[in-house]
Amino acid sequence: MATPTEGELFAIHPMDQFIVSSLGGEGGPVGMAGIGMFTNQVLWLALTVVAIAALFVLGSRGRAMVPTRIQSVGEMIYGFVYKMVEDVAGREAIRFFPYIMTLFTFILFANLLALLPYSFSVTSHVAVTGVLAMLVFLGVTILGFVLNGPKFLKLFWAEDAPLALRPILAVIELISYFVRPVSHSIRLGANLMAGHAVLKVFAGFAGGLAVLTYGPGAAVPILAISTMYGLELLVAVVQAYVFTILTCVYLNDALHPGH
């Protein structure tokens, strides 16, 4: 074996894992013509759907009075999201529960599946999180105007502030309202991307150090990977929770714009 140079050993490409590419073919999807291509993204989106179906559809099949383990997990997530919608957005928001549940389960399962080795992180892509955030933003804004009419604009008019301050506050509120989808999507995507990139960097170090030190040098990066992995598990769940609860908060604004 020829001794590799340090440049070769530590040629770590932490962002390569995010490249959307064809499975079995060459290159990636390009434009509208790329829709028909079976990419890694499509595979892991499909696996997310399959996992959700397995937990919520197959798991609840027994309708057991004393739930089985899988049924119990499904019911716990159901109850958790149901209570969140009810607490944050009020009882009348319950009719949007299926949409919120779709969002939460999709993000949660995509986040968790992305932590499997060799997987692809669907939710680390701003194309995905951006669409999710825009769906929430547009949905909530349209809903707000449909339910409240022009009164929805009261959301930006702080009635309890001094009159002189109100226009300034309205501008700030308006800006913060339009920044919502941006922060909403970037928070989720960047968290996932950063976590996976860091894991990859440590993995690259582990490989390089293992070759350099004939084994033991990899111990430190591997320890770091294990720690990071635990943290990423937390991030995966917390980010799904944060995305969903913010959606509930925005929904609450649309249902009750008068604060």
Next chain:
Amino acid sequence: MATSTTEGAAHGAEVAHEAGGIPQLAIETFPSQIFWLFVALVAIYFLLSRVALPRIGATIEERQDAISNDIERAADYRRQAEAAEAAYDQALADARAEAGRIADKTRAEIQVEIDAAMTKADEQINAQSAESEARIATIRDEAAVAVQAVARDTAQALVAALAPDVADASAIDAAVAARTNS
């Protein structure tokens, strides 16, 4: 493995060059990503809203109903037990009262019998003592007569022996009667 990594890296370098280093910003992949995201979201939405959520909701509701039913039944049994205890206490109290009543009645009856017997006994005692008094009086009278007779005989004998000439039967009788009657 090694070759595929190099290929991936090569492809990555190409994409990275186009998108300024970050695969997330490779605009040309967006149509594919967004299209398939919508497909996945719609699939999840229908799976959840048509199948899973109604089923899970119904199961949870059924369980709640069953639990509240059981609690209600338990409360019912409790009420029944309390009613039974009250009935038992009532029966016990009734029995005590009945026993007391019977005891009182029996005591009164016995009292009546005792009173009757006492009255009868008193009557008998009174009759007997009257009879006895009468007999004692008779005996005393007879004894008094006998004493008089003996005294008279003794007096006559003494008078006849000491002064035969003054013997007077009637005088002696009067003297004896005067002495013995006092």
